[in-house]
Amino acid sequence: MNSDKHDSDDILKRLLEPESSRVNESLQELFDQRLNSLEIPKTTALKIMGMSVRTLDGILTGEQKVLDYTQLIKLSNFLGIELDEVARLYLSMLKESYVLGTNISRKSELVDFLNSKFNLAELRKVGIIDSLTNYDEITKSINSYFGLKDIFDYEEPKLNVVFSSGKKAKKNCSMENWIYIAKKMCVELRNPNKFSREKLIEYFPMIRSYSMDVSQGMINVISHLFQLGITVVFVPKFPSLHLRGATFEVNNKPCIALTDYKGFYPSIWFGLIHELYHVLFDWEEIRSTNYHISEGPKQEFDQGSKNEVEADEFARKYLFSREKMREIEDYINNHEYVREYAIVNHVDPSFIYVFNAYDSLSADKRAWGRAYKRNPKILFNTLKSKLENDQKNSIQFEDHIKYLRNRIYN
Secondary structure (H helix, E strand, O other): OHHHHHHHHHHHHHHHOOOOOOOOOOHHHHHHHHHHHHOOOHHHHHHHHOOOHHHHHHHHHOOOOOOOHHHHHHHHHHHOOOHHHHHHHHHHHHHHHHHHHHHHHHHHHHHHHHHHHOOHHHHHHHOOOOOOOOHHHHHHHHHHHHOOOOHHHOOOOOOOOEOOOOOEOOOOHHHHHHHHHHHHHHHHHOOOOOOOHHHHHHHHHHOHHHHHOOOOHHHHHHHHHHHOOOEEEEOOOOOOOOEEEEEEEEOOEEEEEEOOOOOOHHHHHHHHHHHHHHHHHOHHHHHHHOEEEEEOOOOOOOOOOHHHHHHHHHHHHHHHOHHHHHHHHHHOOOHHHHHHHHHHOOOOHHHHHHHHHHHHOOOOOOHHHHHHHHOOHHHHHHHHHHHOOOOOOOOOHHHHHHHHHHHOOO
């Protein structure tokens, strides 16, 4: 008898008690269901609970951060649900709202940061990023190319410089991005050698002859300069920048960054000798002003401040002087003669054609055509592929540095 009564009580209990639900409903869903079951509007429910619409909506969405606990009691009574369940659902929504708000705030901060620190249109143009709207992918691509663990680790370099034109530097995201990459490369290459100006002077006469080996000569010179405490890196250009190179200090040693300004092989040698002139004669000034940036001119070589003119004249005289040009210019259409003359003077023939085009300006309309034709483009591209992290087919910054350490800077 007692057993039957016990079974009856158990059955009755199971009939009256609802089974535990498998799908968690939100407070908003439970409130809407309650309105439907009572067939009353929301305004009536607010009157019944003695609650404002702002407070109710804040509870239902989890956006009400400061709350009088009695409001939850009112909602619990109206819904016919235990208070602890209402509190649990409210706290769950509060947590989701907080995380969402934090993510939205960080997303907004990220968008502002990216647009203020990077020229996204130009980064897409050169191939570093593929989108202007997918900020997660943009961040991932920039972090990879710039060697950043977190995008907010990026800091703009302090460009306390006067440009070749004599004008004070203006904010330029692409310029700052280029310098950032250049300096970070020099830092990560960790040159252990002591800089010696005297040894640089001793080595200088040998530099020019390496230009005759288009695919490897520059690499050999970079390796030799590294042993003299001078780090030379090659950074791909950004289309909006008119610069040939920069010289700056890392750990009390000179660092030179070069770029393919015009696509001419002789230009990178001109840029290197130009920057080495600054290392020889303007090093103390560079150390005090952080960076020296050599802008490219409208023509192939610059005419700017006194220091720039002197550096250009030095580079021109060292590589292939105007006196030598006057000796060969009448034979400029005889390529075999030009080639032999170039060999005698320890330069690649392209130097003669480029310098001739620059000297001729508008006097010889075919001059630049000859320069383009005789530019060793294929071998030059091979050289660049060994030195620069190609923007369109880039690898991670860390992998690029490891490659350079093992192949060139050792």
